[in-house]
Amino acid sequence: MSKIAPTPWDEAAENPAPGEHVVQMYRDPELLIGVVARYCQQGLVKGEAVVIIATEDHRAAFARKLAALGADVPACTRRGQYVDLDAHQCLAEFMIDGAPDRERFVAAVTPHLDNARRAGYERIRLYGEMVEVLRPTAFAAAMRLEELWHELLEREAQPLLCAYQIDPLDRLEGRTLVPAIAQRHSHVVPADDAPRFARAVERAFLEVFGADADTTVLRQLCERYRPHTTTMPPTQAVLLNLDELNPYLGDAVRAAAAAYYRAGG
């Protein structure tokens, strides 16, 4: 059975435990700005360091949003508690022939963690979107980079939040990208609005399989069919497993769920 997080899904993205590797999937970039800013703010408030590796636009937007949430970003930066790095520049440090190189990756990232520790911060929150920079043109490289992050997190015992602008209810992205991404994270937050996502999938399931008592039983069977090591909402586990059982019906549920999601869940 999939592991079910006991807390609301935004909690998984905003307050990960050490070593956790959380992925937030989103459609609306504004949502991402809010999630990442709250993730950083929670860390700063708790006396943790924050290391952001993001695109130039996002770095500026995160800093603005953090300031709006009450954080003194310049002061945090001066004392080494808040570090924001350019995703493209970081990638250039360790990509060789279109693929991430393990040693260079470690050499590019760990000095920033060491600096934060030297500045007195044992707990460090990481946010990275280099994978999302790679994803549209080099998906395999992005997945390899996720694996390198995973190794690093195990050694460093620090949490990392990743983000992808993809839609689990889109036929192509839902069926191909989501399983690969989910497999490489400890927690999946599949949508901007997790309760709306859950409602949409549940309604779609009823539409495709009928609204009788067996449908509840069948949904539970789908959810438990293949155990996932990744923690995700039950409705996302149902979609992934249904794809394995019958991709045609998985597509039907996803299409109906997308319509319900657009209509508000």
Place this chain on the structure above:
Amino acid sequence: MMLLAGEDLAEALTRERSARLAAEAACRKKEEFIAAFSHELGTPLASAIVAATLIERLSPADPRAVTARHVLGRQLDQARRLVEDLLDLERVTTGTLELAAERVEVAQLARDSVAAIIVPTHEIRIEASPAWVVGDPHRLRQIIGNLITNAIKHTPAGGHLSLRVFHDDGAVVHRVDDTGRGMPADLVRRVLDALAQGEAPGGQPSRLGLGLSVVRILVELHGGRVEALSEGLGRGSSFIVRLPAAPTL
């Protein structure tokens, strides 16, 4: 060729127009019926496909496979009933439905009908006093079966169903109550028609009232009547069938 005078022509055109509108309406209703029937048949088949795949991929002793086997059986039976209902409606339309006229003890028949429906997800309570009607035992069983399966379908797992059979004012009454989703007032009025559709709570898809239409037709062919009751969404439903009691021997 006969030429029509002005008033006759206007009348002929009006007749033609109303005939055309009626034909178009009938055509639309038929299209709606086909769409609704396809959806209604598609849902148990989709469930059966997934259940069959689970059975194929899991070990036979796996409790999930056992559950999937039950789901498969019930969903295929639901699909079969739906096709049977459709054929019955066709038989009524073409006047080829034949009913036997036997003295039938309906209390035992009700118990047997419910026993044939395996539903681990719901508790079904039966209270039946001995009662006799004149009718077709197969069709009487179908009436009860359709009412019970309709109640199961619209009552979430863990809900309660009851079937009572009793005498009332010269009639034998079959009353099915459930604690299910219930119906809004406008659906209560239409639910016994073949194309009655309603939306379940949460905006779940509309459905075809085929099984209940068959119940209404069969009950009327037995000289009885059927009534639907519900106090609204989320407040359960009741269906009351009144059949003429058989004369005492």
